[in-house]
Amino acid sequence: MMNAYLQIIAVVEMSITCAVLIIYLLQKLFHAELPTPVRIGLLLILGNVFFWPLGLPIELPLAAYVRGVTGELSIVTMLLLWVTLLSPDRKSPFGFKVAIALIAVMFYPLVLGFGMFDPYVWGYGSLPFYASVIVFAIVCGLAGWTQGVWMISLAIVAWSLHWHESANLWDYLLDPFLAIWALYAIAQGIYQKRREKAQSGYLFRAG
Structure with missing residues (x-):
């Protein structure tokens, strides 16, 4: 039970991190800072895309595959990324x-x-x-x-x-x-x- 709980936490963290990273790259690509409501909206949408399989021909969420490649990020790295989006x-x-x-x-x-x-x-x-x-x-x-x-x-x-x-x-x-x-x-x-x-x-x- 505890292991399943940790797995869910890890997928949630990676989903948010992937969403934040995509939004950050979009802003860099277009050389424009998105308004805060837009960033939050994109965060919710992209976070869900990475968290749920959404009927795709894969067994696990996209975030799980990303985590399989990168491993678990440190808390400091995640917070730095998240703060980059918020502030x-x-x-x-x-x-x-x-x-x-x-x-x-x-x-x-x-x-x-x-x-x-x-x-x-x-x-x-x-x-x-x-x-x-x-x-x-x-x-x-x-x-x-x-x-x-x-x-x-x-x-x-x-x-x-x-x-x-x-x-x-x-x-x-x-x-x-x-x-x-x-x-x-x-x-x-x-x-x-x-x-x-x-x-x-x-x-x-x-x-």
């Missing part, structure tokens, strides 16, 4: 992206065996790791990014409630998609800064 003007701090990128660059090679220890085991209840996550959330709060505090807090709550199938805290905080997003955002930010600097230098060039 597109709220950008994640550059420092948060740098921190995620640095953690990912150190974490994934070690998990894959390139090192003497595996930090993944910390996620099974290591008090120092748990304390470091809380400290990271506090730093986000001190930096003025309360949204990050809520995301990390909800990830910890979800882990403590065994909201997903995994019992490891890492899986609620980090996933490859979040790492790729952070690395891409950093590269894009650096490129944008250099472009603005080059344009500024051109505008103020003598003659």
Whole structure:
């Protein structure tokens, strides 16, 4: 019974995430921000399309097949995507992206065996790791990014409630998609800064 409940939760989360991602891509494609009522309406429609088989010649909902390919996303990744739809003007701090990128660059090679220890085991209840996550959330709060505090807090709550199938805290905080997003955002930010600097230098060039 509990396993079936977790499966339903996972499909609901993935359905919402797929809907949010499609709406986000549509806005990027047409270079226009849809009104909030339109976004909510599309979210409901697309979410249902991904959640129900709808008589298609497949046994499972579309979201289940997407989840089979991507696996379960971390709570932080899902919340970042959902907030992007609800509050597109709220950008994640550059420092948060740098921190995620640095953690990912150190974490994934070690998990894959390139090192003497595996930090993944910390996620099974290591008090120092748990304390470091809380400290990271506090730093986000001190930096003025309360949204990050809520995301990390909800990830910890979800882990403590065994909201997903995994019992490891890492899986609620980090996933490859979040790492790729952070690395891409950093590269894009650096490129944008250099472009603005080059344009500024051109505008103020003598003659």
